[in-house]
Amino acid sequence: MSRSLRIAHLYPELLNLYADRGNILTLCRRCEWRGIPVEVEEVTAGDPLQLARYHLVLLGGGSDREQEIVARTLVAERTEWADAVAAGLPVLAVCGGYQLLGEYYELPGGDKVPGLAVLDLQTVAGEPRLIGNIAIESPVCGTIVGFENHGGRTRHRHEPLGRVLAGHGNNGEDGQEGVRYLNVFGTYIHGPLLPKNPRLADWILQTALDYAGIPADLAPLPDELERAAHEAFLARRITPEPARA
Numbered sequence: 001m002s003r004s005l006r007i008a009h010l011y012p013e014l015l016n017l018y019a020d021r022g023n024i025l026t027l028c029r030r031c032e033w034r035g036i037p038v039e040v041e042e043v044t045a046g047d048p049l050q051l052a053r054y055h056l057v058l059l060g061g062g063s064d065r066e067q068e069i070v071a072r073t074l075v076a077e078r079t080e081w082a083d084a085v086a087a088g089l090p091v092l093a094v095c096g097g098y099q100l101l102g103e104y105y106e107l108p109g110g111d112k113v114p115g116l117a118v119l120d121l122q123t124v125a126g127e128p129r130l131i132g133n134i135a136i137e138s139p140v141c142g143t144i145v146g147f148e149n150h151g152g153r154t155r156h157r158h159e160p161l162g163r164v165l166a167g168h169g170n171n172g173e174d175g176q177e178g179v180r181y182l183n184v185f186g187t188y189i190h191g192p193l194l195p196k197n198p199r200l201a202d203w204i205l206q207t208a209l210d211y212a213g214i215p216a217d218l219a220p221l222p223d224e225l226e227r228a229a230h231e232a233f234l235a236r237r238i239t240p241e242p243a244r245a
Contacts, residue, residue, distance in 0.1 A: 003214050004037035005205075008054040010097075011062075011070050012042050018149075018190035020060030020094050026194040026201050027056075033221055036214070045073055051084040055212035056204070061095030061190050064107065071100055071113045078116055085118045090183040090208045094193065098179070098186035099123040099152055119181055121156035126171075133237045134167025134189060136177045141199040145233045146189035154188075161187050166238045183207050196233060198226045 009024050024040055031038040043049060051057065062070065074081070085091065091101070099105045102121030104112040115121075131149045138144055144162055153171035160170070161178025169177035170188065178187035185204060187193065194201040202218050209216045 002037070003212070004039045005031060005056070005208060005212055005214060006054050007038065007040045007208075008051075008057040009040060009042045010049075010057055010059050011045055011073075012060070013044050014066040014070055015060040015062040015097055017062045017066070018060070018095065019192075020058065020097075020190065022192055023060075023092065023094070023194040023201075024058055027205060030198070030201055030205060030221065034216070034219065036209070036216055045069065049077055049080060051080055051089060054089070055214075056090045056092070056208035059091065059093040059097030059100065061097055063096075064113075067096040067100065067105065068113050070096075071105075071115060074100060074116050075114050078118075081116045081118050085182060085184060088183050088211050090204065090211050091185065092204055093184065093186040094190045095150055095188055098188065099154060101179075101184065101186055102154070102156065105152060119156060119158060119179060119184065119186070121154060121158070121179065121186075123152040123154045125151050126153045127151070130168035130172050130188075132167055133233070134169070134177065135165040135234060135238045136162030136167070136169065136189075137165055138162040138200070141197070141203045143230075143234065144189065144193075144197045144200055145230060145238065146193050146196060147191050148188045149190070150188050161185060183211060195226065196230055198223045198230075 100115045101119045102115045103117045106124040108125045129151045134148045135145045158181040160176035
């Protein structure tokens with residue numbers, strides 16, 4: 001295999017509030033273990049974006065102030081983003097990055113930060129913050145665990161990433177967490193999302209390899225430690241909630 005999987009980490013100087021870089025490291029290591037060449041390019045504010053160069057992009061989370069800075073950059077690139085998403089570009093967007101894929105983020109005072117509008121998705125700030133451990137059930141890759149910490153209440157018309165088993169999810173009301181649209185994955189689960197969820201990491205990797213046209217069979221890895229961490233998180237930190245109506 002000679003072609004490399006090319007990953008863009010967008011605006012790491014602004015959208016890395018919850019160590020989203022760790023998700024990139026996980027993807028790289030799982031590629032390396034399988035002999036898949038991988039390149040990571042960091043795109044900072046002011047750099048030309050050139051989405052067509054990449055097979056997967058990561059948009060992480062940041063504070064409201066940093067999110068507004070990035071939003072001003074992104075709005076000028078709406079057409080490029082819309083074309084790339086429609087063509088199947090894989091995108092992993094976490095927390096603030098997830099909100100920026102939608103039409104707007106409404107701040108507590110009523111002002112709206114415009115987003116990319118590549119998803120039929122709106123976010124409104126609310127109180128209290130939705131904080132704590134979370135587990136969701138994905139129809140594709142089983143249980144996904146992690147931590148959420150967001151004031152935004154997000155609603156959309158797409159498929160969710162998963163159904164909330166415990167925690168708050170998109171808005172604390174409808175039992176949905178995240179979004180799955182074409183090859184876009186959005187979620188409020190941040191911090192060690194992919195290290196704790198190797199099946200999700202491989203799902204995203206396979207999506208990116210297919211998009212890149214790189215033939216690769218993601219043979220199982222010896223994930224005993226990752227699975228043990230996943231199961232320990234479920235057993236010790238998650239209290240199942242009654243089924244939602």
